[in-house]
Amino acid sequence: MDVKKNIAVSNSNKTKSSGYKNFPMVPRVVFGRGSFDQLGDILLPKRRNAEAPVIFLIDEVFEGDDLVTRVPLMFNDKIIFISADEEPKTQQVDVLVTRIREEYSELPSGIVGIGGGTLLDLAKAVALMLTNKGSAQQYQGWDLIEKPGAYHVGIPTISGTGAEVSRTAVLLGPNRKLGINSDFTPFDQVILDPDLTKGVPRDQWFYTGMDCFIHCVESLNGTYLNAFSQSYGEKAFDLCKEVFLGDLPAEESRDKLMMASWHGGMSIAYSQVGVAHALSYGLSYVLGVKHGIGNCLVFQHLKEYYPEGVELFHRMRDKHRISLPTGLCESLSETEMDTMIAVSLSMEPLWENALGASWRERISHNTLKEIFLKI
Incomplete structure (x- = not known):
């Protein structure tokens, strides 16, 4: 996957005294x-x-x-x-x-x-x-x-x-x-x-697997990217492509998706997620949409920010015949829409990772409203 060049490592991973955050891992x-x-x-x-x-x-x-x-x-x-x-x-x-x-x-x-x-x-x-x-x-x-x-x-x-x-x-x-x-x-x-x-319903398997895939896309294309995050993110990204675009035996697919989830989680431990997760938080808060499907609902409309990732997402969705619900936001009141947008905009580290320190110059209330109205 092509990732951004000349990426600046975010100060959010640094401490005042020693330079870099000493993150814990599962022991x-x-x-x-x-x-x-x-x-x-x-x-x-x-x-x-x-x-x-x-x-x-x-x-x-x-x-x-x-x-x-x-x-x-x-x-x-x-x-x-x-x-x-x-x-x-x-x-x-x-x-x-x-x-x-x-x-x-x-x-x-x-x-x-x-x-x-x-x-x-x-x-x-x-x-x-x-x-x-x-x-x-x-x-x-x-x-x-x-x-x-x-x-x-x-x-x-x-x-x-x-x-x-x-x-x-x-x-x-x-x-x-x-x-x-x-x-x-x-x-x-x-x-x-x-x-x-074993036995996870197909739609749920897809939505939750896409949570991992989107983790990787957002981490690998973020301004917080560093070699630590990139090494995990690229591995998880490749595993997701094997699972969702390949034709693996069921046991191997379960093994690899479980490891993709682990590596995808590690990829954001020292970086951050991005636009899809920020919007999904607002969607979930107002409408109670579960996290995995919320990410899918948002991510399908983010070609401007993640063109390659969105194209792959649509290929994966088509291969597994997944139909996403529509019209969720068309009947929202202005108050509900404003709340959804406010919650999404409050996720500042996610926006900074996605678009850099000047993210507010690219993102506005109307920008998010246009995306939500497509869902």
């Missing part, structure tokens, strides 16, 4: 088909005592599924099934934290998230809020978390969001959609078992 990861069954052995040394449970937050789609019978429950461990039909919310995090605190006298030995991006972000946020005072909405932003969270494990059951590797827990708050971005957010342990992604 432990297991990859392989069937690796989910190692979870019990992984958790055992982290169990402090019988009164400090492990809390499993699991997508409710697995309720009654064989996967649940394989969860290594001990002592007073608890499974909480959670719907992933809507984006995760700050209030939802607060309710879960209150429930856990009221039910158990000790801090849990661990929080395990099993599901897609919604469950992984919830698990990260709950682990953080168990050890930090106040409401989750207070920590939406960058580097506001003061204390390490409870031990937390991420197990994705769909590939593409990069939530398993990111330092962000993206949440819908009362006033905005914004992540809890901190050095304490990444998982302590991740289990990547491609077998867990």
Whole structure:
């Protein structure tokens, strides 16, 4: 993929004293088909005592599924099934934290998230809020978390969001959609078992996979680009092309998309996303559109900013016969449209990555309104 030349590395990755941000990574990861069954052995040394449970937050789609019978429950461990039909919310995090605190006298030995991006972000946020005072909405932003969270494990059951590797827990708050971005957010342990992604509905598989693809396009074409981000982004970009434009056997496709998700998440750890994600945040906040499909709805209209990426996106969509909904924004009130645009414009680091420090000279209220009215 052609990327911009003579790119200036953004100061957002630098610190005042030492020059560059010392970002954390997931310290432990297991990859392989069937690796989910190692979870019990992984958790055992982290169990402090019988009164400090492990809390499993699991997508409710697995309720009654064989996967649940394989969860290594001990002592007073608890499974909480959670719907992933809507984006995760700050209030939802607060309710879960209150429930856990009221039910158990000790801090849990661990929080395990099993599901897609919604469950992984919830698990990260709950682990953080168990050890930090106040409401989750207070920590939406960058580097506001003061204390390490409870031990937390991420197990994705769909590939593409990069939530398993990111330092962000993206949440819908009362006033905005914004992540809890901190050095304490990444998982302590991740289990990547491609077998867990079997049976994902085709549309959902595509939308979530495109989240990864769009991560790569935005990172590789951004002004924050550096060799670290580029190395991960290019690998994920190539893997996405293999998965969505090739004819891979099912097992190989699952393996490669899971690794594309990991590399795509890493590609933005030291850079940033861009225009599609900024607009998707506004779309999600006002209309509740889920992140993956929101990115697709926006990205199809961004040829001006990402011409090669958008052309490839349309080829992938055509190959897999994906039809995107239309007319979502045509009946919005002026207030709703203004709110959608305001939320999108508030994502300043994303705009700066996409268009540089002078991005406001290219982007206006009307620019975004024209794009949204196409959706």
